[in-house]
Amino acid sequence: MRINIPTASSITRSNQTYRGIVDEYRPDLAYYESTYRDLHSNPELSRQEKRTSSIAANHLKTIGYCVHENIGGYGLIGVLKNGHGPTVLLRADMDALPVRENTGLDYASKKTMTDSNGTEVPVMHACGHDVHVSCLMGAARLLHAARSKWRGTLICLFQPAEEFVTGARAMVNDGLYSRFDIPKPDIVLGQHVFCIEKAGAVALSPGPVMAAADGLKIRVFGKGGHGSMPSLCIDPIVIASQIVVRLQTIVSRELQPGKMGVITCGKIQAGTAVNIIPDYADLELSIRSYDTRVQKQLLDAIERIVRAECNASRSPQDPVIENSAHTPVTVNDVDQTESLKTSFSDFFEDNASAMEPLPGSEDFSVLARAIKVPSIFWMLGGCDPIKWDEAERSGKIGEIPMNHSAEFAPAIEPTLRTGVDALAVAALTFLRLIASPA
Ligand SMILES: [Zn+2]
Ligand SMILES: [Zn+2]
Structure with a gap:
């Protein structure tokens, strides 16, 4: 299935187009870096993402999005209707894990919470969902600032309880696509940070990418x-x-x-x-x-x-x-992924590569399957480039702390900037671009 994007126009979806828009409208990332540190120090367990969701919701409201909260728990959407064109949904998950952080970072979590069994457990953003939230907040601001450059509807979705693989279904069952005055998305897009990839890089492939x-x-x-x-x-x-x-x-x-x-x-x-x-x-x-x-x-x-x-x-x-x-298996739509691969290759050049399918699982694709539309999920690199190069030289890539490890520590930059840019480029790939006046 192909989204009907106007092709017979003077608009060229070239690197120059995306580079121009993203560089002109990218917000000051210092704010999102401090938001990331704050989220990292204050992680919340699945189904308890109250503080995180209110930070995301308040940010979207301040920018000018129409926000609907408490969907399937602490899930929320920010909607920006911006004229006639495709509807694109960008998704970030918000929950953390019962892991005692052992990164030694000055913004490391020392937090404990009571889990669903009534047990007090340590909590850590050991899967990088704090990266996802910060990047989507930044991309929401970028795409709002750049709204004269595109037409369509943008939905920024913050999902609870991914680690239970129940949050996406809970949002759908709670009327995500029926309760609000929003058009049905034409495509659902999301990303996940992994430290098996260098920060600054994105990786994407068609077909099954997560089990x-x-x-x-x-x-x-x-x-x-x-x-x-x-x-x-x-x-x-x-x-x-x-x-x-x-x-x-x-x-x-x-x-x-x-x-x-x-x-x-x-x-x-x-x-x-x-x-x-x-x-x-x-x-x-x-x-x-x-x-x-x-x-x-x-x-x-x-x-x-x-x-x-x-x-x-x-x-x-x-x-x-x-x-x-x-x-279900996370499957990237073949045709749409080809379009996005072209955008990513043009924009990120050597930092865009093919994604090896991972044996881990995600409930991201539930958001697209529920309405039978295509979805694309890509990998965002998180490992400090210097540490990565050292590990590669010494044959120790396998020793870099992975997601769910107590030592999982994505490099804040260039991870955040890459994640904000990737979401913006992906959204612009599927929204209707407006030609600049000649
Ligand atoms: Zn995880
Ligand atoms: Zn995760």
């Missing part, structure tokens, strides 16, 4: 009793152990070589004492894939193996298998 994730909770049943008399019992710990081992054969023996699939048993729990055989055992699995056929193959194989192992061990009751989470 689908499924979560399964499984309970297998045995027959409890005295640990000294296993012959009178059915041991669910042995059943669960056989399942974990046998699951390893799905990717290695059943999946076509070269297809991407991951099955991880991240949690296994059973028993209360050393001399008691328990009645049941619980397993929790995380499953990743890039295409729906593989996803179905993995889920079917897991169920087959779980049931067969229970039968083989004379389990007295059928296992309970529950889907605990699902987020």
